[in-house]
Amino acid sequence: KEDLQDEGEIGKTHNQLGLIYWERADYPNAIQHFQDAISIAEKVTDKELEGSARNNLGLVYDERGEFDRSLEQYKRALDLHRATRFERGEGDTLGNIGGVHFLLGRFREALPYYQQALEISERLGLKPASSDDLGNIALCLAAMGDIDGALKNFDQALQVAHETGLTKEEADWRKGKGTTLVGLSRFDAALREYAAAE
Numbered sequence: 001k002e003d004l005q006d007e008g009e010i011g012k013t014h015n016q017l018g019l020i021y022w023e024r025a026d027y028p029n030a031i032q033h034f035q036d037a038i039s040i041a042e043k044v045t046d047k048e049l050e051g052s053a054r055n056n057l058g059l060v061y062d063e064r065g066e067f068d069r070s071l072e073q074y075k076r077a078l079d080l081h082r083a084t085r086f087e088r089g090e091g092d093t094l095g096n097i098g099g100v101h102f103l104l105g106r107f108r109e110a111l112p113y114y115q116q117a118l119e120i121s122e123r124l125g126l127k128p129a130s131s132d133d134l135g136n137i138a139l140c141l142a143a144m145g146d147i148d149g150a151l152k153n154f155d156q157a158l159q160v161a162h163e164t165g166l167t168k169e170e171a172d173w174r175k176g177k178g179t180t181l182v183g184l185s186r187f188d189a190a191l192r193e194y195a196a197a198e
Contacts (some may be wrong), residue, residue: 118134131173
């Protein structure tokens with residue numbers, strides 16, 4: 001790609017390398033590759049690539065606990081995705097913004113982001129994303145004390161995860177449902193969910 005001087009492809013590769021370094025928890029290299037991708041995307045006016053790289057850079061800042069910086073990247077990514085009408089990227093970024101608020105214990109602020117992400121996931125038929133969105137909505141509702149809403153959303157998340165063969169997500173939502181049932185002192189039902197999750 002460098003021999004061909006294909007800037008757009010070089011930028012995409014930097015974005016992919018950044019994700020690999022992020023998965024390996026090598027955050028300095030991940031940041032460098034994402035920043036390189038952003039610089040190239042700005043140079044060649046590829047807003048979709050810039051939005052993707054900024055969203056991914058936000059993931060790294062989340063891992064480092066730098067939530068102000070991650071929110072800044074997510075908000076810029078969201079604007080870019082909306083400008084290019086890249087709905088899948090918009091849904092991912094909305095979910096990530098919700099995730100920051102959730103990690104900070106701001107469940108009422110997180111909830112509308114997850115709900116907006118779910119609308120996009122369902123419209124686009126993205127089953128794995130729909131399961132994640134439903135499960136995250138359930139976690140927010142449980143934390144806010146809306147137990148009926150939480151259980152309903154856990155059940156929907158479980159159904160989608162089961163239908164699509166997402167065993168990790170299915171286990172996560174069973175565990176979340178079990179924890180919610182413990183809060184209701186429904187220990188036998190909670191034990192069944194924990195056993196199924198295991």
